[in-house]
Amino acid sequence: MQSRTSAARPGRPRSAAAATAILAATREVLVEVGWSKLTLGDVATRAGVAKTTLYRRWSGKNELVVDAVAELFDELELPDRGTLAADVEGVVLQFAAILARPEAKSGLMAVVAESTRDDALRQRIGESIVDRQKRLVLEGRARAQARGELPPEPDAAESARTMDLIFDVIAGAVVHRALVSAEPVDATWARSFTALLLNGLTAATTD
Amino acid sequence: MQSRTSAARPGRPRSAAAATAILAATREVLVEVGWSKLTLGDVATRAGVAKTTLYRRWSGKNELVVDAVAELFDELELPDRGTLAADVEGVVLQFAAILARPEAKSGLMAVVAESTRDDALRQRIGESIVDRQKRLVLEGRARAQARGELPPEPDAAESARTMDLIFDVIAGAVVHRALVSAEPVDATWARSFTALLLNGLTAATTD
DNA sequence: AGCTTTCGCTACGAGTCGTAGCGTAATGGC
DNA sequence: GCCATTACGCTACGACTCGTAGCGAAAGCT
Numbered sequence: 001m002q003s004r005t006s007a008a009r010p011g012r013p014r015s016a017a018a019a020t021a022i023l024a025a026t027r028e029v030l031v032e033v034g035w036s037k038l039t040l041g042d043v044a045t046r047a048g049v050a051k052t053t054l055y056r057r058w059s060g061k062n063e064l065v066v067d068a069v070a071e072l073f074d075e076l077e078l079p080d081r082g083t084l085a086a087d088v089e090g091v092v093l094q095f096a097a098i099l100a101r102p103e104a105k106s107g108l109m110a111v112v113a114e115s116t117r118d119d120a121l122r123q124r125i126g127e128s129i130v131d132r133q134k135r136l137v138l139e140g141r142a143r144a145q146a147r148g149e150l151p152p153e154p155d156a157a158e159s160a161r162t163m164d165l166i167f168d169v170i171a172g173a174v175v176h177r178a179l180v181s182a183e184p185v186d187a188t189w190a191r192s193f194t195a196l197l198l199n200g201l202t203a204a205t206t207d
Numbered sequence: 208m209q210s211r212t213s214a215a216r217p218g219r220p221r222s223a224a225a226a227t228a229i230l231a232a233t234r235e236v237l238v239e240v241g242w243s244k245l246t247l248g249d250v251a252t253r254a255g256v257a258k259t260t261l262y263r264r265w266s267g268k269n270e271l272v273v274d275a276v277a278e279l280f281d282e283l284e285l286p287d288r289g290t291l292a293a294d295v296e297g298v299v300l301q302f303a304a305i306l307a308r309p310e311a312k313s314g315l316m317a318v319v320a321e322s323t324r325d326d327a328l329r330q331r332i333g334e335s336i337v338d339r340q341k342r343l344v345l346e347g348r349a350r351a352q353a354r355g356e357l358p359p360e361p362d363a364a365e366s367a368r369t370m371d372l373i374f375d376v377i378a379g380a381v382v383h384r385a386l387v388s389a390e391p392v393d394a395t396w397a398r399s400f401t402a403l404l405l406n407g408l409t410a411a412t413t414d
Numbered sequence: 415a416g417c418t419t420t421c422g423c424t425a426c427g428a429g430t431c432g433t434a435g436c437g438t439a440a441t442g443g444c
Numbered sequence: 445g446c447c448a449t450t451a452c453g454c455t456a457c458g459a460c461t462c463g464t465a466g467c468g469a470a471a472g473c474t
Contacts, residue, residue, distance in 0.1 A: 011419025012471040018421085034324040039461060050422045055463070084408075102323070109320030112386055116312040117241040122389060130387060150409070164388065165399055166408070169376060172383030177375040179319055180337060182329055192372055200407030201291075201373065202357070218450025219440040225452085246430060257453045262432070 014057070021047040022054060026068035027103040035065065035110035062114050062121050069107045070128035072098050078136045084144040085198060089190045091136050092174055096185030099178045109179060130171075137167050169197065221264070228254040229261060233275035234310040242272065242317035269321050269328050276314045277335035279305050285343045291351040292405060296397045298343050299381055303392035306385040316386060337378075344374045376404065 025047035029038050040061060044051040058064040076094055081087050098104050108129070115122035141163065144150040153159035173193060178185050232254035236245050247268060251258040265271040283301055288294050305311050315336070322329035348370065351357040360366035380400060384392050 009419080010417070010473055012421080012473095014420065015471095034321065036321060040463090041461070052423085052464085053421060056420075060463095105323040106320060109316055109323070113313060113316030113320060114241065114243060115389075116309070116316070116386060125387075162399070164390070165396070165403060168384040168388055169380045169400070169403065171387070172379030172381070173376045174379070176379030176382065179323060180332075180378070181371065181375055182322075183371070189372070192369070193376070196372060196376065196407075197403075198408050200403075200410065201405050203407060216450080217442050217448070219442095219452075221451065222440095247432090248430070259433085259454085260452060263451075267432095 018047070018049050018053060019057070022049060022057070022064075023068045023071060026064055027072075027107075030065070030068070030103040030107050034106045038065075040064070062111055062118065063124065065107045066111050066121070066124050066128060069104055069111070070132075072101065072104050073129055073132050076132055076136060078139055080143060084140070084147070084149040085194050087140040087143060088170070088194045088197060089187070091140060091170060092185065092190040092193060093187070094136070095133065095171065095174045096178060096190070099175065099185070105179060133171060134163075134167050137170060138163060141166070225254070225256050225260060226264070229256060229264070229271075230275045230278060233271055234279075234314075237272070237275070237310040237314050241313045245272075247271070269318055269325065270331065272314045273318050273328065273331050273335060276311055276318070277339075279308065279311055280336055280339050283339055283343060285346055287350060291347070291354070291356045292401050294347040294350060295377070295401045295404060296394075298347060298377060299392065299397040299400060300394070301343065302340065302378065302381045303385060303397070306382065306392070312386060340378060341370075341374050344377060345370065348373075 022043060025043050026038075028046060029042050033042075038061065040054055041051055043064070044054045047054075054064070058067070076098075078087065078090055078094065081090055099108075111121065111125060115125055141150060145152050153162070174185055177183055177189065183189075229250065232250050233245075235253060236249050240249075245268065247261055248258055250271070251261045254261075261271070265274070283305075285294065285297055285301065288297055306315075318328065318332060322332055348357060352359050360369070381392055384390055384396065390396075
């Protein structure tokens with residue numbers, strides 16, 4: 001049961017500076033040439049490390065890009081805005097802010113596409129990216145229940161299922177708007193979406 | 208102003224059989240090796256045509272895959288099921304049936320990712336894939352309005368905006384569920400999603 | 415010290431890319 | 445029937461990327 005922080009392994013430790021330089025370089029190349037034309041040679045050169053160093057740490061392009069993009073999601077947090085509606089808008093705008101960055105656009109969808117044929121990759125994406133987003137939604141619901149805006153769910157399994165549903169709706173809508181429709185996810189859209197999510201289609205759309 | 212059906216151009220016409228063989232071969236290779244390892248040489252060999260023939264018709268991998276995947280969406284149609292809720296479930300299950308196919312999974316997301324850096328490609332995707340889906344949603348709303356389930360929208364611009372919103376929500380949620388969460392979009396999920404979309408989050412989730 | 419692991423560098427075969435060149439096949443116009 | 449025009453199959457090509465191997469040097473630990 002070794003400590004996961006490098007343990008007490010003998011030999012020269014891996015340079016932490018190299019890791020950050022590689023991930024930063026990956027994002028730069030992602031912005032400039034996109035995912036399909038990104039080569040590990042380019043990344044290594046730009047990061048100032050040897051190509052072999054890169055291959056010692058990452059097994060391939062997919063894993064590298066996942067880690068590089070995952071760092072973008074470190075900044076995610078959700079301040080309490082007082083109401084469920086305001087919190088939902090906050091989540092939407094947080095997602096949108098990250099997805100607006102070109103390195104996230106081109107990288108994220110590509111690795112998701114690859115993950116349809118690679119279970120290990122999908123799991124990696126889930127842990128380092130998706131779960132981090134889902135945490136925000138969980139937090140928002142807990143607040144809403146504390147405020148009495150949403151009823152508490154007695155059944156744990158049922159609760160988890162509706163959470164997954166809500167998360168797919170929010171994240172899916174934002175991603176689809178930003179990447180497929182290629183329209184901006186701005187405050188106006190976030191407000192309309194939130195109204196739809198809370199009140200449903202049959203209610204009056206205009207507030 | 209030439210007729211778009213091949214006009215009266217001199218010379219040997221392009222083989223229609225070759226086109227269908229190439230697109231079918233593209234989907235096969237997509238299933239077997241995925242998008243990133245798909246090579247145009249493989250596709251040409253499997254289709255029984257020369258590699259040069261392929262390059263004469265498509266400018267690259269992205270355009271080819273878009274056309275190959277787009278054919279999967281030909282089967283889209285939406286029978287009138289009598290109620291708005293039933294129609295929404297129909298749309299959801301239609302999308303899901305296509306997205307469940309491996310050639311759609313691996314190909315569609317990949318070209319969407321590439322389209323973030325290629326406006327022409329995004330436009331091609333929109334015309335041959337996205338608009339075809341959106342048509343279904345438009346149709347469903349028209350029926351609901353005819354039934355009196357939804358109020359008619361007087362303002363055309365406002366109407367178009369809400370349509371885009373609804374479409375992003377439906378398509379986004381299905382895609383996210385199927386590809387990111389990697390969970391099945393079955394009748395149960397479709398029913399839950401429809402209830403959420405129509406009634407909103409604040410309503411009782413269990414029917 | 416001695417041991418272990420990482421690093422930068424160079425070089426390599428294998429595979430893919432997209433294109434050029436050639437002769438042949440299939441059309442329409444005269 | 446002949447000719448101009450275009451598509452087709454085939455071969456070959458330089459350029460590029462891939463992922464790995466081998467080497468000496470550097471940086472840690474005991």
